Amino acid sequence: xxxxxxxxxxxxxxxxxxxxxxxxxxxxxxxxxxxxxxxxxxxxxxxxxxxxxxxxxxxxxxxxxxxxxxxxxxxxxxxxxxxxxxxxxxxxxxxxxxxxxxxxxxxxxxxxxxxxxxxxxxxxxxxxxxxxxxxxxxxxxxxxxxxxxxxxxxxxxxxxxxxxxxxxxxxxxxxxxxxxxxxxxxxxxxxxxxxxxxxxxxxxxxxxxxxxxxxxxxxxxxxxxxxxxxxxxxxxxxxxxxxxxxxxxxxxxxxxxxxxxxxxxxxxxxxxxxxxxxxxxxxxxxxxxxxxxxxxxxxxxxxxxxxxxxxxxxxx
Amino acid sequence: xxxxxxxxxxxxxxxxxxxxxxxxxxxxxxxxxxxxxxxxxxxxxxxxxxxxxxxxxxxxxxxxxxxxxxxxxxxxxxxxxxxxxxxxxxxxxxxxxxxxxxxxxxxxxxxxxxxxxxxxxxxxxxxxxxxxxxxxxxxxxxxxxxxxxxxxxxxxxxxxxxxxxxxxxxxxxxxxxxxxxxxxxxxxxxxxxxxxxxxxxxxxxxxxxxxxxxxxxxxxxxxxxxxxxxxxxxxxxxxxxxxxxxxxxxxxxxxxxxxxxxxxxxxxxxxxxxxxxxxxxx
Numbered sequence: 001x002x003x004x005x006x007x008x009x010x011x012x013x014x015x016x017x018x019x020x021x022x023x024x025x026x027x028x029x030x031x032x033x034x035x036x037x038x039x040x041x042x043x044x045x046x047x048x049x050x051x052x053x054x055x056x057x058x059x060x061x062x063x064x065x066x067x068x069x070x071x072x073x074x075x076x077x078x079x080x081x082x083x084x085x086x087x088x089x090x091x092x093x094x095x096x097x098x099x100x101x102x103x104x105x106x107x108x109x110x111x112x113x114x115x116x117x118x119x120x121x122x123x124x125x126x127x128x129x130x131x132x133x134x135x136x137x138x139x140x141x142x143x144x145x146x147x148x149x150x151x152x153x154x155x156x157x158x159x160x161x162x163x164x165x166x167x168x169x170x171x172x173x174x175x176x177x178x179x180x181x182x183x184x185x186x187x188x189x190x191x192x193x194x195x196x197x198x199x200x201x202x203x204x205x206x207x208x209x210x211x212x213x214x215x216x217x218x219x220x221x222x223x224x225x226x227x228x229x230x231x232x233x234x235x236x237x238x239x240x241x242x243x244x245x246x247x248x249x250x251x252x253x254x255x256x257x258x259x260x261x262x263x264x265x266x267x268x269x270x271x272x273x274x275x276x277x278x279x280x281x282x283x284x285x286x287x288x289x290x291x292x293x294x295x296x297x298x299x300x301x302x303x304x305x306x307x308x309x310x311x312x313x314x315x316x
Numbered sequence: 317x318x319x320x321x322x323x324x325x326x327x328x329x330x331x332x333x334x335x336x337x338x339x340x341x342x343x344x345x346x347x348x349x350x351x352x353x354x355x356x357x358x359x360x361x362x363x364x365x366x367x368x369x370x371x372x373x374x375x376x377x378x379x380x381x382x383x384x385x386x387x388x389x390x391x392x393x394x395x396x397x398x399x400x401x402x403x404x405x406x407x408x409x410x411x412x413x414x415x416x417x418x419x420x421x422x423x424x425x426x427x428x429x430x431x432x433x434x435x436x437x438x439x440x441x442x443x444x445x446x447x448x449x450x451x452x453x454x455x456x457x458x459x460x461x462x463x464x465x466x467x468x469x470x471x472x473x474x475x476x477x478x479x480x481x482x483x484x485x486x487x488x489x490x491x492x493x494x495x496x497x498x499x500x501x502x503x504x505x506x507x508x509x510x511x512x513x514x515x516x517x518x519x520x521x522x523x524x525x526x527x528x529x530x531x532x533x534x535x536x537x538x539x540x541x542x543x544x545x546x547x548x549x550x551x552x553x554x555x556x557x558x559x560x561x562x563x564x565x566x567x568x569x570x571x572x573x574x575x576x577x578x579x580x581x582x583x584x585x586x587x588x589x590x591x592x593x594x595x596x597x598x
Contacts, residue, residue, distance in 0.1 A: 032459075054462070059485075062484035063451070063482040064486050064488075067452050067454075068452075068454045068458065071452040072456070074452075075456060077462070094445050095448060098442065098448065103433050212371040
């Protein structure tokens, strides 16, 4: 499943999203796309260019975008709605809850610019709560892909699945982790991508790369950790988490999100009910972000591979 | 306009008046039975829903078993608290047996406090949280247009609801996309929970506001059956979205409820119920 050839070339998962939409739009006339004046950033502009009659720009009106998508879905269309994660989930929460998830309408929300790595725009634009908000709503599936390959497959899954899906994409460009020819997306699965015995590290999204780097650094210090990649935050693949906890008896969660409500919480909930072990949640503590360059912010909040290794060695 | 708009016949008027009478009794009975609900804004909506379902809309009481299901006109109850009126008109038009109305707001019932399309037959979308029905209608109208489906999309909004900013996002959406299949009603009973709309957050000049946003806007008496019918027929000839601002009386038909904000969300007790039913049976 993992890429055999290691490359440091970083690619835009947002561009991958745009390309995938166009690919799907060509084979399925029911795919429609909505945006809220950010189509160049979210890359839905690619779809708009090829299928202008199936693209609707709501303007700076996220509430209208979400509910319009809900209406479109009742006519058999498969709407993808995109804007920044902050505005998608914060501004339009009520619309997503009541007009999309309650009736279980077939709407896909693909939000970009999730997490601290929004960068210079600062706290007002850094969604650190979006996954938690979406995970709370019944009927919602929540996915945080780690690279372009996984993004492509997750978007394809969303188009085929009948019901609401939230997909969170980072602004960050990322290296390829998964091999396109062997990677299979499964909404019910978390993936053990490295086996180990001393601790389990559970991550997703752009922090998976950092987690892999961290594991290399830990192995140099004689610690052999297991890595679980958990792209689907809801539903939770309980079996994989419990099996790994039984093996290592020590768990760390690592995510570019508040430590409240997303991967950290989902893992704690699952393990405390089934096989309680000590879990350390690594992410953004209960605080707002700030402006800075992406890499600077990752270091400041101690989420780079090197910082993660230090933090884990302190307690392991 | 070259086309002469037809009026309703005496027979039509009699039929709709009889339906309105049944609906008002249903509404008061359902809310009394549930010991909760919103009598004021249900009673103000009766004539409009009756005219739409009986005379204006292409309806599908067999719902998705009907071969013409996709061609049906859509009705979106944006002010979801007028659910009793909607359930009543659906039952009286044959969507489900009127006997089910007694389950209104009760555990396990299809007739949820606010309409849920996963529960009740004939309910197009789930509503209740205000300010979302018009955006929903925009999405439906856009989807129908892509399919070259000529169905109309009716939206029923409360006047207080227009204080939600999201309504005006949708007003701009309909205008931008020329969604002339949307025919929206505003139930202008001038009252909301805490009092007069004009004292709380004024809506006037309401017609001017819609016109400034590019809509065709009309003002009618929301309890005049023929006027409602004519307004819808006029709206159907328009190349822009239409709003019909219907002046109504909150609590219409029950003397002690009329024009009283206090009857927005309160059920009548047994004695009040009896008085209401006596008045509505006359």
